[in-house]
Amino acid sequence: MTPGKKTSKNPERPAKPADSLPAEALSADLPAQDAELEAMLARAMMSQANNAPPAEGQRCGLIAIVGKPNVGKSTLLNALVGQKISITSRKAQTTRHRITGMRTVGPTQFVFVDTPGFQTRHGNALNRSLNKTVVGAVNDVDLIVFVVEAGQFNQADAKVLSLLPAGTPAILLANKFDLIHRRAEIAPWLKEMQERHNFAEFVPMSANSAKDVVRLFGICEKYLPPQPWMYGADELTDRSERFMAAEIIREKLFRLTGDELPYTSTVIIDKFEQEGELRRIAATIVVERDGHKGMIIGEKGEKLKRIGTEARHEMEALTGGKVFLEIWVKVRSGWADDEARVRTFGYE
Numbered sequence: 001m002t003p004g005k006k007t008s009k010n011p012e013r014p015a016k017p018a019d020s021l022p023a024e025a026l027s028a029d030l031p032a033q034d035a036e037l038e039a040m041l042a043r044a045m046m047s048q049a050n051n052a053p054p055a056e057g058q059r060c061g062l063i064a065i066v067g068k069p070n071v072g073k074s075t076l077l078n079a080l081v082g083q084k085i086s087i088t089s090r091k092a093q094t095t096r097h098r099i100t101g102m103r104t105v106g107p108t109q110f111v112f113v114d115t116p117g118f119q120t121r122h123g124n125a126l127n128r129s130l131n132k133t134v135v136g137a138v139n140d141v142d143l144i145v146f147v148v149e150a151g152q153f154n155q156a157d158a159k160v161l162s163l164l165p166a167g168t169p170a171i172l173l174a175n176k177f178d179l180i181h182r183r184a185e186i187a188p189w190l191k192e193m194q195e196r197h198n199f200a201e202f203v204p205m206s207a208n209s210a211k212d213v214v215r216l217f218g219i220c221e222k223y224l225p226p227q228p229w230m231y232g233a234d235e236l237t238d239r240s241e242r243f244m245a246a247e248i249i250r251e252k253l254f255r256l257t258g259d260e261l262p263y264t265s266t267v268i269i270d271k272f273e274q275e276g277e278l279r280r281i282a283a284t285i286v287v288e289r290d291g292h293k294g295m296i297i298g299e300k301g302e303k304l305k306r307i308g309t310e311a312r313h314e315m316e317a318l319t320g321g322k323v324f325l326e327i328w329v330k331v332r333s334g335w336a337d338d339e340a341r342v343r344t345f346g347y348e
């Protein structure tokens with residue numbers, strides 16, 4: 001199911017959101033004193049979710065979550081959806097696909113689109129494909145959530161920002177706010193950010209905080225147009241169990257191997273069969289070099305066994321049934337530079 005075509009731009013964009021910090025406040029007279037800044041941040045942090053039903057029926061819209069690698073986009077999507085549908089790791093470039101996650105709250109359906117972090121290094125075929133996914137996702141949505149790490153902005157952030165279409169409202173989401181200990185340092189950064197783009201709102205938060213996530217729903221809701229829902233009220237993602245299985249294995253692979261394993265390893269599902277509540281899954285981890293294969297298999301096969309066990313447990317929790325999982329490791333040198341291979345491995 002592709003929701004992209006069903007959306008329409010919000011016809012009545014609110015001029016000034018009531019429950020978050022208006023961006024104009026930042027560009028004009030940014031408070032010089034710490035106390036004022038503290039009050040301003042407190043207001044933005046404290047604003048409550050406003051999930052009151054709209055007067056006339058259903059509301060629904062697409063919200064793209066964009067940002068450079070590792071800023072917390074997938075963590076945010078999972079928190080918003082209320083279930084893990086996008087894999088995360090401490091390594092950058094974990095997300096490789098456009099992943100749609102939905103959450104229906106009262107009469108409003110939020111359709112979130114998580115995207116790969118925009119790649120500015122390595123111009124290989126894999127990265128070109130990832131970037132195409134990001135560019136596709138920011139067009140034709142009702143709202144863009146531009147995620148940065150609070151207090152930071154570099155060339156990689158700038159590249160993503162340059163992709164945002166002018167006519168679509170964008171929220172500046174300053175994530176990992178829990179890591180900011182001196183809030184006063186945020187003031188000049190905020191002012192700079194507002195000069196870079198005409199953000200509709202500024203949301204300082206932590207994707208790890210449930211309270212912050214609830215607040216974000218209220219902030220996003222008013223940008224979604226009144227229109228019928230695109231998905232059922234209980235649906236959480238448009239991705240299949242087969243897709244999720246590959247992603248879960250890739251997450252364990254990324255988490256359980258050191259930084260020495262290059263990000264150009266991928267997972268293909270060779271077999272996915274269901275008999276009642278039992279799933280039989282065979283998967284291949286594809287790497288570029290023999291040395292990488294050894295790293296994944298580990299001494300006496302220990303590492304691969306652990307990847308398999310952790311992936312299986314997570315799949316069993318997700319599906320509620322038993323899973324038999326077999327994983328193989330194969331070397332395909334240069335696959336990430338080969339357009340055709342990148343496509344056969346499931347990248348757009």
Ligand SMILES: Nc1nc2c(ncn2[C@@H]2O[C@H](COP(=O)(O)OP(=O)(O)OP(=O)(O)O)[C@@H](O)[C@H]2O)c(=O)[nH]1
Pocket residue numbers: 067068069070071072073074075076087088089090091092093094095096115116117118175176177178179205206207208209
């Ligand atoms: N302290 C802190 N860490 C966070 C927060 N949000 C995410 N993280 C961590 O940041 C790391 C990256 O998170 P991801 O959600 O994988 O980031 P991403 O932007 O999806 O990364 P890519 O897949 O590379 O695009 C993980 O280790 C998260 O646990 C937050 O609010 N506070």
